[in-house]
Amino acid sequence: MLGVEPATHSLGELAEARDYAMSVDSIDDCSVEPPFAPKPDDVKLGVDVVIAGTTANEVPANPFYALLYDEAGGTYESTLAGCEPGLVPRQVTRGEDARGFITFEVPKTAHALTMRYAPLIIGAGPEELRFSVPR
Numbered sequence: 001m002l003g004v005e006p007a008t009h010s011l012g013e014l015a016e017a018r019d020y021a022m023s024v025d026s027i028d029d030c031s032v033e034p035p036f037a038p039k040p041d042d043v044k045l046g047v048d049v050v051i052a053g054t055t056a057n058e059v060p061a062n063p064f065y066a067l068l069y070d071e072a073g074g075t076y077e078s079t080l081a082g083c084e085p086g087l088v089p090r091q092v093t094r095g096e097d098a099r100g101f102i103t104f105e106v107p108k109t110a111h112a113l114t115m116r117y118a119p120l121i122i123g124a125g126p127e128e129l130r131f132s133v134p135r
Contacts, residue, residue, distance in 0.1 A: 017129055
C-alpha cells in the first residue's frame with residue numbers, strides 16, 4: 001500500500017514478509033584485530049539474525065541487503081570483518097534458514113538505530129523488514 005511505512009520490529013520479535021521470516025536475536029559490540037579494527041570513534045556493531053524461507057521462492061540471506069540508519073540520518077552498510085559467526089551468503093527456501101551476524105561500523109555516539117533488510121527476490125521484487133537495534 002502506498003504511503004504506509006513498514007512496521008519496525010523489536011529485538012527477539014519474528015517479522016514476516018511475503019517469502020521469508022526474520023528475527024534479530026541479539027546485538028553485540030565486536031572486537032576485531034587490525035587492520036579490520038574500527039576507526040577510533042567507531043564501533044563494530046553485530047546484529048545477530050535468523051532468516052527463514054517460508055515459500056518456494058529463493059530468498060537471499062546476505063549482509064549486502066542490510067542497511068543501518070540512525071536518527072541523525074546516518075546510513076551504514078554492512079562490513080565484512082566483524083562479529084562471528086558472520087551471516088554466510090546463501091539462498092533459503094521453505095524449511096531452510098540462515099543464521100549469523102551482520103556487522104556495521106558505526107560511530108560510538110550513534111543511537112536510535114534501525115536496520116532495514118530488503119532482499120531482492122526473483123519474480124517478487126524487494127521485500128523489506130525493519131528492526132529496532134537497541135544501543
